[in-house]
Amino acid sequence: MKILKKIALRFIIFLGLLIGLNIFYIFFFLENDLQKHSPIINQVRAVPQDTEVLYIGESSNNTAASIDIDKRAISDFLADHYPSLNFADITKPASHSGIYKTLLRHLEHAPKIKTVIVTLNMRSFNAEWINSGLEIPLRKSMLLLQNRPPLFNRFMLSFKGYPITTEKERWKRIKKDWMESKLHLPHPFTYPTTFDWRTHIEEAGVNDENGIRNEKLTNLVRDYVSTYAFELDLKTNPRIKDFNAIIKLAKKNNWNLVFNLLAENIEKAELLGGKPLSYLMRENRDKLVHYFTDKGVTVVDNLEALPDEQFIDKDWPTEHYFEMGRKIIGKNVANAIQKFHPEAYSPKNYQIIFQSHFHNDCEGETTWSRMETTTDEQAFSGKFSSKTDAENEFSLSFEFPFTNIPDSTKNSIEISMMLKAEVIEETVAFVVDIRGEKIERYWASCSLKPMALETNGWQRIHHLFILPDRVLDGEIISIYLLNSSGEPIYVDDIDILFQ
Amino acid sequence: MLFNTVDFVLFLPIVILCYYLLKPKYRWMLLLGASYYFYMCWKLEYIVLILFSTLIDYYCGLQMGKRDNKKSRRPFLLLSIATNLGLLMGFKYFNFFSDGIEDVFNLFDVSLSLPVVDYLLPVGISFYTFQTLSYSIDVYNGNQNPEHHLGYFALYVSFFPQLVAGPIERFSRLNPQLKKAHSFNYDNLKNGLRLILFGLFAKMVVADNFAPIVDQVYDNPELYSSGDIASAMLFYSFQIYCDFFGYSLIAIGSALIMGIKLMDNFKSPYLAMGIADFWQRWHISLSTWFRDYLYFPMGGNRVKISRWILNILIVFIVSGFWHGAHITFIVWGLVFAITYLVENALDKVLKINRDIRTFSVKHILLAAKTFLIVTIAWVFFRSENMLDAGTVFRTLFTGGSGVEYIENYSFLWTILIVFILIDIALFNQRYDGWAEKQPLIIRWATYVVLTFAILVFAGVEDHPFIYFQF
Numbered sequence: 012m013k014i015l016k017k018i019a020l021r022f023i024i025f026l027g028l029l030i031g032l033n034i035f036y037i038f039f040f041l042e043n044d045l046q047k048h049s050p051i052i053n054q055v056r057a058v059p060q061d062t063e064v065l066y067i068g069e070s071s072n073n074t075a076a077s078i079d080i081d082k083r084a085i086s087d088f089l090a091d092h093y094p095s096l097n098f099a100d101i102t103k104p105a106s107h108s109g110i111y112k113t114l115l116r117h118l119e120h121a122p123k124i125k126t127v128i129v130t131l132n133m134r135s136f137n138a139e140w141i142n143s144g145l146e147i148p149l150r151k152s153m154l155l156l157q158n159r160p161p162l163f164n165r166f167m168l169s170f171k172g173y174p175i176t177t178e179k180e181r182w183k184r185i186k187k188d189w190m191e192s193k194l195h196l197p198h199p200f201t202y203p204t205t206f207d208w209r210t211h212i213e214e215a216g217v218n219d220e221n222g223i224r225n226e227k228l229t230n231l232v233r234d235y236v237s238t239y240a241f242e243l244d245l246k247t248n249p250r251i252k253d254f255n256a257i258i259k260l261a262k263k264n265n266w267n268l269v270f271n272l273l274a275e276n277i278e279k280a281e282l283l284g285g286k287p288l289s290y291l292m293r294e295n296r297d298k299l300v301h302y303f304t305d306k307g308v309t310v311v312d313n314l315e316a317l318p319d320e321q322f323i324d325k326d327w328p329t330e331h332y333f334e335m336g337r338k339i340i341g342k343n344v345a346n347a348i349q350k351f352h353p354e355a356y357s358p359k360n361y362q363i364i365f366q367s368h369f370h371n372d373c374e375g376e377t378t379w380s381r382m383e384t385t386t387d388e389q390a391f392s393g394k395f396s397s398k399t400d401a402e403n404e405f406s407l408s409f410e411f412p413f414t415n416i417p418d419s420t421k422n423s424i425e426i427s428m429m430l431k432a433e434v435i436e437e438t439v440a441f442v443v444d445i446r447g448e449k450i451e452r453y454w455a456s457c458s459l460k461p462m463a464l465e466t467n468g469w470q471r472i473h474h475l476f477i478l479p480d481r482v483l484d485g486e487i488i489s490i491y492l493l494n495s496s497g498e499p500i501y502v503d504d505i506d507i508l509f510q
Numbered sequence: 511m512l513f514n515t516v517d518f519v520l521f522l523p524i525v526i527l528c529y530y531l532l533k534p535k536y537r538w539m540l541l542l543g544a545s546y547y548f549y550m551c552w553k554l555e556y557i558v559l560i561l562f563s564t565l566i567d568y569y570c571g572l573q574m575g576k577r578d579n580k581k582s583r584r585p586f587l588l589l590s591i592a593t594n595l596g597l598l599m600g601f602k603y604f605n606f607f608s609d610g611i612e613d614v615f616n617l618f619d620v621s622l623s624l625p626v627v628d629y630l631l632p633v634g635i636s637f638y639t640f641q642t643l644s645y646s647i648d649v650y651n652g653n654q655n656p657e658h659h660l661g662y663f664a665l666y667v668s669f670f671p672q673l674v675a676g677p678i679e680r681f682s683r684l685n686p687q688l689k690k691a692h693s694f695n696y697d698n699l700k701n702g703l704r705l706i707l708f709g710l711f712a713k714m715v716v717a718d719n720f721a722p723i724v725d726q727v728y729d730n731p732e733l734y735s736s737g738d739i740a741s742a743m744l745f746y747s748f749q750i751y752c753d754f755f756g757y758s759l760i761a762i763g764s765a766l767i768m769g770i771k772l773m774d775n776f777k778s779p780y781l782a783m784g785i786a787d788f789w790q791r792w793h794i795s796l797s798t799w800f801r802d803y804l805y806f807p808m809g810g811n812r813v814k815i816s817r818w819i820l821n822i823l824i825v826f827i828v829s830g831f832w833h834g835a836h837i838t839f840i841v842w843g844l845v846f847a848i849t850y851l852v853e854n855a856l857d858k859v860l861k862i863n864r865d866i867r868t869f870s871v872k873h874i875l876l877a878a879k880t881f882l883i884v885t886i887a888w889v890f891f892r893s894e895n896m897l898d899a900g901t902v903f904r905t906l907f908t909g910g911s912g913v914e915y916i917e918n919y920s921f922l923w924t925i926l927i928v929f930i931l932i933d934i935a936l937f938n939q940r941y942d943g944w945a946e947k948q949p950l951i952i953r954w955a956t957y958v959v960l961t962f963a964i965l966v967f968a969g970v971e972d973h974p975f976i977y978f979q980f
Contacts, residue, residue, distance in 0.1 A: 014694070014696050017696065018696070018699070025957075028958055028961075029961075032958070032961070032962050032965070035962075036962075036965075036966060040966050044966075048970065151970070162965060162966075165965050165966055166965050167516065168968075168970055169514075169714060169964060169965055169966075169968035169970065170514060170515055170516045170519060170968075171512070171514070171515045171516065171972060172515075172516040175972050
């Protein structure tokens with residue numbers, strides 16, 4: 012008894028010290044650790060105080076194709092329909108409900124949020140994603156954001172309180188799930204499990220039109236089957252548990268919760284895996300929609316919202332959409348949240364644009380490629396310009412479907428921009444690059460050395476490129492400033508005119 | 511299950527609590543079950559290997575115990591040796607030998623393709639096979655009575671704190687302790703926790719912070735400057751020391767709480783005054799194993815000088831080979847053998863007296879020289895192959911492209927300096943003993959600092975204990 016008292020006393024003292032250390036940690040080390048191990052916190056903190064609608068999603072939100080005219084995210088297109096509301100987004104690639112659940116707990120600084128739109132990605136429910144290698148760093152990065160004393164979170168990080176699995180172990184689990192995943196279809200089906208179906212594809216292969224096994228096609232069919240041929244178990248799937256936690260959190264915070272079930276390429280799935288595959292996808296969709304609708308959540312069913320041509324990735328299943336696809340998803344979500352914000356709804360119709368004059372003031376409102384080069388170090392107008400130097404050789408780049416330029420204006424391009432540089436070498440040039448399957452690539456450059464002064468001030472420079480007839484059938488055009496000199500050069504107010 | 515994981519933080523107290531709640535006669539069952547569970551956390555199937563090794567050695571021990579003379583015992587000793595070395599051969603050295611045979615055939619333009627073993631090396635196989643071998647040899651020599659209780663014998667082979675990376679215990683030392691009815695002892699709890707705390711500090715704060723930097727430099731040494739290479743070599747010396755030293759302390763501390771005293775595996779090795787001294791301080795349980803079961807049976811130093819030289823070469827080369835089936839480990843062993851022999855010769859010629867005052871200038875100079883040799887030898891130990899080791903040495907002297915560089919130097923050097931100072935302060939003693947002698951304030955201050963350092967400064971990348979791969 013005496014010994015027990017002695018131990019208990021020391022234990023209590025040690026516990027007291029830990030509480031003190033926790034405070035010490037919060038004051039002096041926590042922020043540094045968050046920046047190092049959980050930088051996603053910055054995205055959460057960047058959600059403005061007056062946000063009314065929050066969109067949270069993975070890479071589908073902001074992945075754009077180079078030929079998109081408007082490269083904005085789904086959340087931006089959604090916001091277009093509610094010009095008077097304050098929208099914000101948190102976008103973290105490869106994330107899922109388990110990650111969203113943690114992030115949503117850190118929004119105390121934005122008390123005006125009324126509606127939260129959470130991405131529901133059907134692929135994230137499958138065995139491959141649940142046991143994905145990306146899970147380890149994701150789960151690790153979430154540890155410090157858990158709702159526990161910060162020093163305890165750090166303990167969990169130090170003592171590997173997250174799943175650590177080798178590639179081999181992960182594949183073993185995935186294989187086990189595939190083997191146990193029984194497929195029930197309304198008619199007799201040859202393959203009782205995902206594993207059997209997948210194995211058959213690998214062994215038998217898929218032939219091309221000449222009857223020869225086509226490896227690329229075989230892999231694609233196998234990937235579609237691995238991804239979508241499963242029966243969602245609402246009781247055991249960890250994602251469901253996480254979404255339920257989000258529902259609880261939404262109730263606690265009085266948020267209108269919307270699950271945005273993303274579009275999958277069901278058209279291609281049916282083409283590759285036949286009706287059984289699309290049947291399973293639809294069955295899983297129905298389960299999700301019913302399950303969450305019953306729980307009072309607004310579910311936006313986008314599963315079949317997009318045709319095959321709106322999917323960017325052709326060689327594997329993803330939810331990355333072209334501009335029109337992102338606009339359609341945004342519009343569908345906008346429709347669904349109308350009931351929460353009826354007065355603010357101002358529907359917007361998009362149409363394909365034929366355009367011959369383009370302008371970008373580098374302020375971020377017009378999204379071109381390489382937005383990461385914009386900087387507030389210098390600006391001719393507004394606050395930003397695009398900077399090229401040893402780290403970034405390419406300036407903010409205009410990339411556009413050449414097919415969307417009227418043929419009558421494909422004779423020449425006049426490029427004009429404001430430029431600021433102390434040193435201009437021969438290697439600094441305007442570049443025009445036109446490519447496409449039907450043409451031989453056209454790549455033309457024009458050195459800026461003869462036309463620009465080496466001065467510390469801003470100057471306007473321009474050049475006229477005469478295009479040859481052979482580029483008429485080009486598909487994509489890129490225009491940018493190439494700076495291989497390593498010296499810093501700023502450009503602003505870029506103007507491109509097709510004539 | 512790794513010692514520096516949440517799993518072990520939960521596992522150990524549960525086992526200890528159950529251990530003291532159980533009647534002593536049932537404790538072996540608990541410890542055996544816990545040990546097998548501990549091992550199966552890595553790979554379920556490999557428990558079969560331990561069971562197989564246990565049963566064969568148990569049987570051989572019993573059979574040898576029934577026989578009076580060595581001659582009649584010999585077949586059973588050979589069976590035990592063949593079983594344990596067979597396991598090692600099959601799982602650890604098969605590819606090394608098959609590659610070697612293929613290379614020999616290739617020299618004569620004969621293409622030979624032997625099968626390749628690509629399964630995962632069973633964790634700790636070199637440790638438990640050597641531990642059971644020592645039992646069989648002791649029984650054979652009549653130095654040890656065979657164990658009749660299969661449960662206790664199985665526990666000796668698999669006792670979880672030291673199962674996967676030692677210390678390699680002798681039967682005569684461990685088995686009586688496993689059988690003893692230990693009652694709870696506060697001092698054991700206190701000292702055990704102190705050792706675990708310090709072990710975690712060495713592993714998680716020192717070794718795990720150096721590990722990613724060392725990996726980064728050894729992956730592409732040609733991209734770094736001479737200074738960075740020298741730093742990486744230095745960091746690796748402390749990474750491997752703190753990694754293994756930390757593991758050993760946690761193992762010793764965990765066993766101590768249950769009243770079981772495991773042998774010390776390290777005694778300030780980097781303050782050794784020579785290579786011979788280093789090997790009396792580094793991985794002591796293995797070096798004494800080689801001394802008792804290889805060096806002495808070959809005649810030790812009571813033979814002609816040429817034979818003694820051969821004995822030394824054999825012991826160090828086998829020691830290198832024990833670590834891994836690769837030429838780099840053999841070269842590592844050879845470096846130690848040669849420096850040991852040269853040092854021995856110089857001692858005799860120059861009449862160097864190593865019986866000197868601790869931390870005198872002479873001690874410091876000799877320790878620095880020994881540390882330099884050991885650090886050079888670690889390059890072979892760490893490199894994937896001889897070509898990589900060559901690149902490290904070449905870059906050390908000529909400098910690489912310098913495209914890459916080590917970041918966060920100030921943090922790493924702070925850790926290094928702090929640890930060196932601690933190592934000096936703890937020269938020839940353990941942290942538990944040192945702490946016992948300190949006033950309450952100092953003692954608790956070190957607990958707080960070590961705990962905080964483990965929680966806040968631990969490396970967060972996943973780096974298993976280096977010696978688990980052996």
